[in-house]
Amino acid sequence: MIAETIGKILFVLLVVMGAFLPLITWVERKQSALIQDRVGANRADLAGITVLGLLHPLTDVLKLFAKEDFVPEGANRVMHLLAPVISLVPAIVMLAVVPFAGVYDFGGERPFSFVIADVDWGLLFVFAVGSIAAYGTVISGWASNNNWALLGSLRASAQMISYEVTMGLSVVGLFMCFQTLSLQEMSLAQDSTFRLLGFLEHFGVVDTLPAWLGWLQLPTWGIFLQPLGFVMFLTCIMAENKRPPFDLPEAESELVAGYHLEYSGMRWGLFYTAEFLEVPVIGCIVTAAFLGGWSIPFLDTQTLISGIGGTFGTGFATGLALVLQLLAFLAKVIVMIWLQMTIRWSLPRFRYDQVMDLCWKILLPLSLANVFVTGAVILWMKELGA
Amino acid sequence: MSIQLALFYFFAAVAVGSALAMVLNLRNTVASAMSLVITMVSLAAVYVLMDAFLVGALQIMVYGGAIVVLFVFVVMLLNLRQDDFPPPRQRFVKALGTLLVLFALGKLVAAVPGALPEAVARLPEGFGGYRDVGTALFTRFLLPFEATSLLLLAALVGAVVLAKRRLD
Numbered sequence: 001m002i003a004e005t006i007g008k009i010l011f012v013l014l015v016v017m018g019a020f021l022p023l024i025t026w027v028e029r030k031q032s033a034l035i036q037d038r039v040g041a042n043r044a045d046l047a048g049i050t051v052l053g054l055l056h057p058l059t060d061v062l063k064l065f066a067k068e069d070f071v072p073e074g075a076n077r078v079m080h081l082l083a084p085v086i087s088l089v090p091a092i093v094m095l096a097v098v099p100f101a102g103v104y105d106f107g108g109e110r111p112f113s114f115v116i117a118d119v120d121w122g123l124l125f126v127f128a129v130g131s132i133a134a135y136g137t138v139i140s141g142w143a144s145n146n147n148w149a150l151l152g153s154l155r156a157s158a159q160m161i162s163y164e165v166t167m168g169l170s171v172v173g174l175f176m177c178f179q180t181l182s183l184q185e186m187s188l189a190q191d192s193t194f195r196l197l198g199f200l201e202h203f204g205v206v207d208t209l210p211a212w213l214g215w216l217q218l219p220t221w222g223i224f225l226q227p228l229g230f231v232m233f234l235t236c237i238m239a240e241n242k243r244p245p246f247d248l249p250e251a252e253s254e255l256v257a258g259y260h261l262e263y264s265g266m267r268w269g270l271f272y273t274a275e276f277l278e279v280p281v282i283g284c285i286v287t288a289a290f291l292g293g294w295s296i297p298f299l300d301t302q303t304l305i306s307g308i309g310g311t312f313g314t315g316f317a318t319g320l321a322l323v324l325q326l327l328a329f330l331a332k333v334i335v336m337i338w339l340q341m342t343i344r345w346s347l348p349r350f351r352y353d354q355v356m357d358l359c360w361k362i363l364l365p366l367s368l369a370n371v372f373v374t375g376a377v378i379l380w381m382k383e384l385g386a
Numbered sequence: 387m388s389i390q391l392a393l394f395y396f397f398a399a400v401a402v403g404s405a406l407a408m409v410l411n412l413r414n415t416v417a418s419a420m421s422l423v424i425t426m427v428s429l430a431a432v433y434v435l436m437d438a439f440l441v442g443a444l445q446i447m448v449y450g451g452a453i454v455v456l457f458v459f460v461v462m463l464l465n466l467r468q469d470d471f472p473p474p475r476q477r478f479v480k481a482l483g484t485l486l487v488l489f490a491l492g493k494l495v496a497a498v499p500g501a502l503p504e505a506v507a508r509l510p511e512g513f514g515g516y517r518d519v520g521t522a523l524f525t526r527f528l529l530p531f532e533a534t535s536l537l538l539l540a541a542l543v544g545a546v547v548l549a550k551r552r553l554d
Binding site: 076079119120121124125127128129130131132134135138139141142150153154157158160161164168181 | 420
């Protein structure tokens with residue numbers, strides 16, 4: 001039990017912190033270059049070998065560690081040193097409830113579930129931990145004894161509190177569809193398909209659908225059941241991340257650099273590590289909640305295991321299913337990272353009142369309407385006996 | 387001592403310690419507010435140890451993540467120092483306040499041993515989960531629940547009216 005948990009923690013840290021985090025700075029440089037028609041980072045070399053600029057993350061870290069760690073005069077020293085850590089830790093802790101693969105029965109006492117802490121209130125845990133991250137930005141601005149930084153952190157706290165409200169409301173419809181808050185249970189519920197025109201049978205338009213329409217199927221993914229919820233959740237969680245187009249707290253043209261103005265060296269790097277780390281973490285959460293998690297579309301776990309198990313034995317088939325579904329999850333996360341990067345490099349920064357209007361005047365009423373419509377549809381389908 | 391008990395004592399001690407730090411720290415208001423955050427988070431941990439998962443999560447989300455952030459927000463905007471506060475109250479008021487607090491504390495300490503159950507009750511299945519809390523809120527406690535939301539709405543409207551009068 002304990003060994004299993006430690007193994008999972010090590011795996012998750014290795015994948016997210018060891019692979020995604022260093023690569024994502026490189027991806028950011030290369031994708032921005034692609035979008036802006038440049039070559040991108042390609043100069044850092046080791047004995048003449050540049051490996052497509054992959055050495056840049058390494059040189060970045062070296063540079064940051066070599067720089068002076070500066071605490072400005074009149075700053076609150078303890079809090080100034082603490083703030084980057086408060087920003088970074090929640091992003092890592094959120095990974096505890098992310099299911100990287102499904103539940104597999106290897107014949108042990110309990111089935112093996114590829115999630116560090118399979119808690120019943122998974123998504124609530126994400127929200128609770130995420131809300132703590134606001135303190136990192138708030139405290140950093142205040143402790144720096146600098147008005148620009150303070151303005152930046154005021155913006156950050158207002159933005160984060162506002163979008164937390166909408167973020168919670170935008171997934172209520174999803175909770176109602178899957179009847180759960182746990183990300184693992186959501187992924188399990190998304191591991192099947194539904195007929196696109198099945199509702200015609202319920203309304204009595206046709207008695208039974210003709211067989212040739214059988215291919216018109218969709219996976220029961222959150223994005224298909226709650227398309228509006230998906231768009232709103234992605235918007236809110238990206239606003240929480242504070243990367244462009246939501247980077248008002250660090251708008252350099254207005255606030256010099258925002259809440260981390262008075263930070264240098266690796267302590268400044270920690271803020272950026274938190275921001276970059278949140279990109280794959282957001283990818284993981286959105287994938288698990290809306291993109292079917294680890295499920296392979298149109299191929300549910302049962303069919304997969306029995307299909308391979310016929311020739312190779314069930315034990316091997318279960319292991320192979322684990323690997324395949326883990327790869328499917330990581331592939332979806334990479335797609336989400338690509339989407340976030342594309343949005344980040346395509347859209348200009350909002351104005352501050354636009355950010356607040358988007359949250360309180362558009363997303364909040366829309367999410368309430370989404371809850372209402374979802375509830376009405378679910379009740380209606382129950383009436384019809386679906 | 388089981389792990390749960392050790393964790394309980396740890397988080398209880400942290401909660402009490404940071405609550406005291408919040409009250410006794412007069413120099414730095416933001417540090418006081420941060421102590422309040424630590425109190426809230428350790429209280430949430432205590433709730434989770436008592437299997438009240440939903441309350442624990444809400445404690446961090448609502449109190450830790452939203453309300454105290456707003457406190458910090460206001461404190462930072464005002465940026466108060468010691469000399470911005472009114473002069474301390476009369477000695478008589480101070481003595482009366484101390485007496486009242488001691489009286490309440492005595493009552494509390496006297497009540498605790500009697501309130502402890504003889505045997506530990508077994509929790510029903512699903513206790514503290516969002517399903518049970520939700521069902522209770524929308525069936526047994528529907529009226530108080532709706533009354534609370536009305537109260538909050540009244541407070542909201544009141545705040546807007548007060549702020550608007552000053553703006554006009």
